[in-house]
Amino acid sequence: MVATDNFQKPTKEAKFNLADYLKERQKLCETALDQAIPIVYPEKIYEAMRYSLLAGGKRVRPILCLATSEMIGGTIEMAMPTACAVEMMHTMSLIHDDLPAMDNDDYRRGKLTNHKVYGEDIAILAGDGLLALAFEFVATQTPSCIPKERVVQVLARLGKALGAAGLVGGQVVDLESEGKPDISLETLNFIHNHKTAALLEASVVCGGIIAGASVEEVQKLTRYSQNIGLAFQIIDDILDITATQEQLGKTAGKDLKAQKVTYPSLWGLEESRSKAQQLVEAACVELESFGQKAIPLQAIAHFINSRNH
Numbered sequence: 001m002v003a004t005d006n007f008q009k010p011t012k013e014a015k016f017n018l019a020d021y022l023k024e025r026q027k028l029c030e031t032a033l034d035q036a037i038p039i040v041y042p043e044k045i046y047e048a049m050r051y052s053l054l055a056g057g058k059r060v061r062p063i064l065c066l067a068t069s070e071m072i073g074g075t076i077e078m079a080m081p082t083a084c085a086v087e088m089m090h091t092m093s094l095i096h097d098d099l100p101a102m103d104n105d106d107y108r109r110g111k112l113t114n115h116k117v118y119g120e121d122i123a124i125l126a127g128d129g130l131l132a133l134a135f136e137f138v139a140t141q142t143p144s145c146i147p148k149e150r151v152v153q154v155l156a157r158l159g160k161a162l163g164a165a166g167l168v169g170g171q172v173v174d175l176e177s178e179g180k181p182d183i184s185l186e187t188l189n190f191i192h193n194h195k196t197a198a199l200l201e202a203s204v205v206c207g208g209i210i211a212g213a214s215v216e217e218v219q220k221l222t223r224y225s226q227n228i229g230l231a232f233q234i235i236d237d238i239l240d241i242t243a244t245q246e247q248l249g250k251t252a253g254k255d256l257k258a259q260k261v262t263y264p265s266l267w268g269l270e271e272s273r274s275k276a277q278q279l280v281e282a283a284c285v286e287l288e289s290f291g292q293k294a295i296p297l298q299a300i301a302h303f304i305n306s307r308n309h
Contacts (some may be wrong), residue, residue, distance in 0.1 A: 018299045025063045028076065030054070036137060048118045048126035049133075053091045055109045060232075060304070061086045061200060065207035067296045068221060072252075074211025081141035082154055085134035086203045088092045089162055093199070095127040102175070115206050134158065146210060157277075161202035170194025174260075183261040189230070196236070197229025204297075219229050220286045226281035228301045234276040235305060237262040238269060280305045 008208050015227035033053055039046045062083035069079035098105040098113040099120060105113055135155060160166055174191045177183045196275035204225035208218055241264055263272045280301045 001050075001284070005199070017221055017293050018242075018296075018303060021296060021299070022058075022063065022303075025066055026059045028066075028080070028085065029059045029062045029083060030301075032080050033087060036084050037133070038086075044118070044122060045125055045129055048114060048122050049129050051117060052095050052108070052114045053130065054124065055111050057109055059087065060300070061090050061203040064200065064225075064297070064300060065203045066210055066292065068207030069202045071290055071293045072208050072211035072213045072217065074207075078143050078146055079207050079210050081138050082158075083203075083207050084141075085138045085158060086199060088130040088134040088137070089158065090199055092127040092130040093167055095123055095130070099123060131162070142210065146186070150210055150212065153209050157202050157206050157209070161198040166194050166198035166202075170198065178260055181261065185266060188261055188263065188266065192230060192233040193226070196233040197205060197226055200229040200232060201225040211291060220289070224283045224286040224297065224301075227279045227286070228304055231276040231279040231283070231301070232304050233270050234263045234279070235307060237264050237274075239301070239307075276305050295309040 032294065034050075036051050037046055037053065044214055065083040065086055066079050069075065082180065094108055094115045097103050098108055099115055103171075106116055107113060113123075114126055118126065135158065138151065138154055138158070142154075154209050162168065166171075170191050170193070174195055177187060177191065205218055205221050206214075207240060208221045213221065240262070263275070267275065283301045284298040
């Protein structure tokens with residue numbers, strides 16, 4: 001799945017094999033996603049949706065959703081529809097982000113971007129189709145034993161994470177900030193707390209809600225996910241500078257070419273790495289009260305900080 005050979009696990013995680021855990025959960029997610037979108041008439045739109053949804057990737061968001069559900073006392077089965085939904089939403093954001101009107105990228109996950117294969121018109125519709133299906137999937141596929149109020153809460157959280165109060169708002173400020181070298185840290189944090197961290201937060205918190213998390217537990221999950229979300233973006237910014245296109249599976253150096261302010265441009269590489277590590281450590285502290293059940297989520301937090309693509 002991903003390079004984890006050099007990942008140094010905390011002592012208390014010595015008996016937990018993160019690589020095996022991620023590989024097993026990724027396989028479960030891939031199977032569920034494949035089954036979620038059969039190809040029917042009109043075939044082209046379903047093929048386009050599947051092209052990007054099944055193009056690989058680390059599946060961090062759905063795995064976080066499943067891991068949180070299990071930590072709270074739920075099951076994979078009750079959380080899988082929500083896990084699939086967050087990946088559909090994430091894929092939609094990538095399809096639209098790659099369009100010429102946005103980041104104008106030719107490659108994603110080592111393959112041609114959706115609009116390069118199907119055209120801009122179908123790519124836009126494929127993203128729209130995935131977004132609509134995500135909500136439908138949660139509403140219709142979540143096991144009937146789950147209280148309906150939990151399902152409604154999940155739908156509301158997902159909607160907020162994707163809308164103007166979340167990803168869309170972050171993307172707008174990101175576009176408006178291109179080419180402006182005087183962007184403040186406050187603005188940069190706003191962009192990435194909304195554009196990147198919002199959906200990661202929804203993945204974790206919705207996994208908890210569907211399993212019956214208490215108000216206090218949701219607050220801990222929120223703080224955990226906000227911290228790893230920002231750490232995730234800092235590492236992304238670092239990799240945009242230090243990794244190759246082959247490692248990333250997408251165009252390297254995009255931020256520099258677009259004259260975007262990034263965390264390394266404000267802090268430098270070493271301080272950026274240090275800040276990401278501090279965020280991961282703070283995230284793990286939020287889960288200490290869950291004991292051994294929190295080990296997968298804590299290990300994933302450390303993995304996010306150690307990834308090389």
